[in-house]
Amino acid sequence: MAQKLLADECGRLGDIEGGHMGPYDSAAPACITLQTNWMRRTGWEVMFKDTRRDILVALTELPNCRTNQPMPLGIQGDEVIYSLARDERRLASMMVALDRLLDQCGETVQRTDVCLRRWLRARFPDRPYKAPFELVAKPSSEKLYWKELKRFICFWLRLSRLLPTTMPAITGRGLNKHQFRALRELWVDVIWQSEGPADMDRDLSAHVQTRSQKFMV
Structure with missing residues (x-):
């Protein structure tokens, strides 16, 4: 289980570095709620950016x-x-x-x-x-x-x-x-x-x- 989690995390980081997932903009959320680690990982701030x-x-x-x-x-x-x-x-x-x-x-x-x-x-x-x-x-x-x-x-x-x-x-x-x-x-x-x-x-x-x-x- 731990190995799978590690592999998934490495894959996610690789996608970010490869441009498949856009990293967060430093000027992104003004709300502190959107700056938590959970919100960063879910990508919701980016997903709902233009909605x-x-x-x-x-x-x-x-x-x-x-x-x-x-x-x-x-x-x-x-x-x-x-x-x-x-x-x-x-x-x-x-x-x-x-x-x-x-x-x-x-x-x-x-x-x-x-x-x-x-x-x-x-x-x-x-x-x-x-x-x-x-x-x-x-x-x-x-x-x-x-x-x-x-x-x-x-x-x-x-x-x-x-x-x-x-x-x-x-x-x-x-x-x-x-x-x-x-x-x-x-x-x-x-x-x-x-x-x-x-x-x-x-x-x-x-x-x-x-x-x-x-x-x-």
Whole structure:
């Protein structure tokens, strides 16, 4: 294991010296958070250098099930980008379903025999781990992990709903066909069809003008 880590690190350094990975600019991040060793190794500051980080953050917001309004994500060029109200309703339905799924997973773990949970946690195929797989101990930690998972899913689904011409300007790249197909199949599943009332999507053109003025202030 140590030899593999050493080899990987040597390869990474070799890529940097060979120009395959751009080293960090000394004038790069002004934020101290982006100057940690972890951030340097992940390369996130470089990866997101030419992206609309404000819109990327907005894409991760959890849907508000109490409103029936389009969700403003930000302004790209002269256009206000929205997540449609019907899309937000669908996301809200997905989050409810995810809560139920995670609850069922937790119940399954609690009812699963200790011996089997030791095998689930095992690192090697021929012997179980000394202690069984366990759920997160603190409810607050569990709630935090669930929230981050939901935000992750909302980000990808909202991203897949952006226009193909808009996405590169926000993310600096687009989805490949496999990513788009997987997200599309999840999104169009009939189980998510909403029977909610007619929403503000019909009047979005007028709504966009109003929200644009608010963003510009």
